[in-house]
Amino acid sequence: MPYSVEQNEKFAGYAHPERLVSTEWLAAALEDGAVGNGQLVVVESDEDVLLYETGHIPGAVKIDWHTDLNDEVTRDYVDGEAFAALASAKGISRDSTVVIYGDKSNWWAAYALWVFTLFGHEDVRLLDGGRDKWIAEGRPLTTDKTAVAPAEYPVVERNDAPIRAFKDDVLAHLGKPLIDVRSPEEYTGQRTHMPAYPEEGALRGGHIPTAASIPWARAAAEDGTYRDRSELEALYLGEAGLTPGDDVVAYCRIGERSSHTWFALKYLLGFENVRNYDGSWTEWGNAVRVPIARGAERGTVPAGK
Amino acid sequence: MTSTALPTALAEIVDDFQALEESERLQLLLEFSRELPDPPARLLDHPELLEQVVECQSPLFLTIETEPAADQSGAQSVRLFFKAPPEAPTTRGFAGVLHEGLDGLSPAEILAVPDDMPELLGLTRAITPLRMRGMTAMLGRIKRKVAELPQQG
Numbered sequence: 336m337p338y339s340v341e342q343n344e345k346f347a348g349y350a351h352p353e354r355l356v357s358t359e360w361l362a363a364a365l366e367d368g369a370v371g372n373g374q375l376v377v378v379e380s381d382e383d384v385l386l387y388e389t390g391h392i393p394g395a396v397k398i399d400w401h402t403d404l405n406d407e408v409t410r411d412y413v414d415g416e417a418f419a420a421l422a423s424a425k426g427i428s429r430d431s432t433v434v435i436y437g438d439k440s441n442w443w444a445a446y447a448l449w450v451f452t453l454f455g456h457e458d459v460r461l462l463d464g465g466r467d468k469w470i471a472e473g474r475p476l477t478t479d480k481t482a483v484a485p486a487e488y489p490v491v492e493r494n495d496a497p498i499r500a501f502k503d504d505v506l507a508h509l510g511k512p513l514i515d516v517r518s519p520e521e522y523t524g525q526r527t528h529m530p531a532y533p534e535e536g537a538l539r540g541g542h543i544p545t546a547a548s549i550p551w552a553r554a555a556a557e558d559g560t561y562r563d564r565s566e567l568e569a570l571y572l573g574e575a576g577l578t579p580g581d582d583v584v585a586y587c588r589i590g591e592r593s594s595h596t597w598f599a600l601k602y603l604l605g606f607e608n609v610r611n612y613d614g615s616w617t618e619w620g621n622a623v624r625v626p627i628a629r630g631a632e633r634g635t636v637p638a639g640k
Numbered sequence: 641m642t643s644t645a646l647p648t649a650l651a652e653i654v655d656d657f658q659a660l661e662e663s664e665r666l667q668l669l670l671e672f673s674r675e676l677p678d679p680p681a682r683l684l685d686h687p688e689l690l691e692q693v694v695e696c697q698s699p700l701f702l703t704i705e706t707e708p709a710a711d712q713s714g715a716q717s718v719r720l721f722f723k724a725p726p727e728a729p730t731t732r733g734f735a736g737v738l739h740e741g742l743d744g745l746s747p748a749e750i751l752a753v754p755d756d757m758p759e760l761l762g763l764t765r766a767i768t769p770l771r772m773r774g775m776t777a778m779l780g781r782i783k784r785k786v787a788e789l790p791q792q793g
Contacts, residue, residue, distance in 0.1 A: 384767055385729035388670050439728065599666045 337458045338364065338375050348564035354598070355463045355561070356434055358472055361392070370394035376431045379466065381438040391477035392436070392469060396425045396483060399441045400591070403415025404450045407409045408547040418454050422488035424570070428455070429489055436462035436469065440552065440559040446594040448609055454492045461598065464560040469556065498597070500584045500610035501515035502618055505543065506625070510636045512577055514545035514585045516596045517616065521588065522548040524629040537620030541627040543586065544634040547575040551592040554599045567604055579606070586612035586619070644683050646757065647749050650741030657761040666766055672736030675731040679703075679721040690723055693774070700724045700731050700778065704785045709746065717744050717784055730767065734775040737761070738782065747786045755780060 341360040346352035356364075361377070363463055363493035369375035370393075377395040379387045386481050387397040387606060398404065403421055408412050413421065422481075433451065441461055451459045462469070470476065500508065520526045524540030542548070553570055556562050562570070583606055587593040589614030597611040628634025646654060657665050683689055687693055690701035701723040709715040720743045722735040758775040778785065 383728055383730050385666060385670050385673065385733065386727060388666070389726065389729050401770070402766065415682065434729075 346567040351602040353600040376427045378435045380443045395478045415492045419488040419490045426483040428486040433459040436465045440555045441465040445598045446615045447592040449594040489638045500612040512583045515546040516551040516587045539620045539630040544628040582608040586615040588616045654760045669733035673732035676736035
């Protein structure tokens, strides 16, 4: 049984308000005992692999984006069996309502949500504002180990096509809208990685030709929550030039920041066809015979395409 | 095991990590993150004296100073100072390992630490290679700063 959907004025403006919950809502659900009775599973997913251990929302379980969701041998996401095993171990069943939150305005939380969506998990929501907002409001954290009753989760094969783009898909997509969510310095080609982040070995700096530059953080307010509908429309319909109904691909460097934008386009603005290109710049910047554009201009679709 | 070539304190830390299961190693790293001492106020009041290690995923600042060795031999010992926020426990944990393992050693002892020493902690799989780079970069920065010290006598 899905847990009740939050109703409030801000969320009502979004295309899919059922995909977000506020900190107030989550606090009330915890008071209600929704985690204890298995209706609701709260998942923390952070960039820092130890942050959960320093204190987490009472009853929350941890899923690490790198060690739990990736298969390093195939350089892919885990398969249906591994996902079923992970979900079961975290007390998640196929009909659980899952609320995900994390650090850094939910980058990794949005990424985990996107992976849950690859497996078609129906009711998965983001905590608007994430870990930082919960803490800023003085809400409780605990280092107590969460006792998990293992659940039954079926083996479901991943369905990548609707929300995941591969390099060849992006090549075929050229001419249709692309959103580059990296920093302006990465977009122009001045640098190949985030300021203050490790160099991840892209040989070329620049962007995918015709991509609009909308750094991910512009979709977030000061407190880490998503901006409201009209602000998001000004950004993506106005500045990026998207038209409702467009087929859109978002990318960044490794696919995590673009999950945050993918969520905004898909669930908050209601674009049906939005894909996240998780190969992103670490793949595109190095790929043979794949064109790039440099500088602040979006560039044009290469001839012969 | 190459840890026999490491300074005693660092070799002990490596042995402690190696003796544990992978998940317990993360717990130990968390303890190191809690034990990392704050830099003294004179450095906190002058952030420009601390250098940022940009390869770390979270902001980490460090600096070194020298003081006469406790044995009155006239040799120098190197003091290490780190600053990293509590919301970056992995980075703090790495800094804590290096602090406990290297603080107070001579420049020559620090320069002799192998560059790939962080790999010996057995954390690469649990932490991921990407996150390990920050630790390797931290050690590299310390060694570079030590190498830049004025030559002794």
